[in-house]
Amino acid sequence: MMSGKSLVLLNRGVSMISRRFNHNVGIIGAPLSRGQGKEGVRMGPDALRKSGLMTALQTGGCNLKDYGNLKFEDEPEDETFRNVKMPRTVGKANEKLSQAVSLIKADGRTCVILGGDHSLAIGSISGNAAFHSNLCVVWVDAHADINTPSTTPSGNLHGQPVSFLIKELKTEIPALPGFSWLEPCLSAKDIVYVGLRDVDPGEK
Numbered sequence: 001m002m003s004g005k006s007l008v009l010l011n012r013g014v015s016m017i018s019r020r021f022n023h024n025v026g027i028i029g030a031p032l033s034r035g036q037g038k039e040g041v042r043m044g045p046d047a048l049r050k051s052g053l054m055t056a057l058q059t060g061g062c063n064l065k066d067y068g069n070l071k072f073e074d075e076p077e078d079e080t081f082r083n084v085k086m087p088r089t090v091g092k093a094n095e096k097l098s099q100a101v102s103l104i105k106a107d108g109r110t111c112v113i114l115g116g117d118h119s120l121a122i123g124s125i126s127g128n129a130a131f132h133s134n135l136c137v138v139w140v141d142a143h144a145d146i147n148t149p150s151t152t153p154s155g156n157l158h159g160q161p162v163s164f165l166i167k168e169l170k171t172e173i174p175a176l177p178g179f180s181w182l183e184p185c186l187s188a189k190d191i192v193y194v195g196l197r198d199v200d201p202g203e204k
């Protein structure tokens, strides 16, 4: 027979499990490659879907809604601006992503974004920040991706997203075409790096 106390514990366990197993998740594909030089990364969202990601998430108890893939286009005459490559295209794509993330959050879902190159962190984090005033970021990556337009050795925006998001670096970021919509939304203390092993001199 069950005591009152064990019944309370059991109920608590079941409600924890059902909370975990009824997690509402929205999937959005972001097939962007212009933040760096390899075309193939835009195939990421479809490749991840084909590899069985959705089934794995459902088996893990997620209640999924697939919002499909965003459509990104190259902006015309997207010249390099102070060494930064394709700023208009990458800025516009991230603006779209940020809006899409905010809509999914407004639907009451955790947003899982399938990229795409790492410049997408700009839209992903800013879209979430619009909903969570106390947002923290755990950045698991070999790269810090905190170059600024002046320190970037490659000019690729996938190596710079964090510098655009951190309030303390605002004065280091020039007014880039394509990014007028963006306001930094994180403090430096709100990000933790895990796994760094390839950091540029200007990022240190």
Ligand SMILES: NC(=[NH2+])NCCC[C@H](N)C(=O)O
Residues within 6 Å of the ligand: 118, 143, 145, 147, 152, 153, 154, 155, 156, 158, 159, 160, 198, 200
């Ligand atoms: N998310 C990445 N794969 N980042 C690579 C960045 C490489 C280099 N640090 C750069 O700024 O260009």
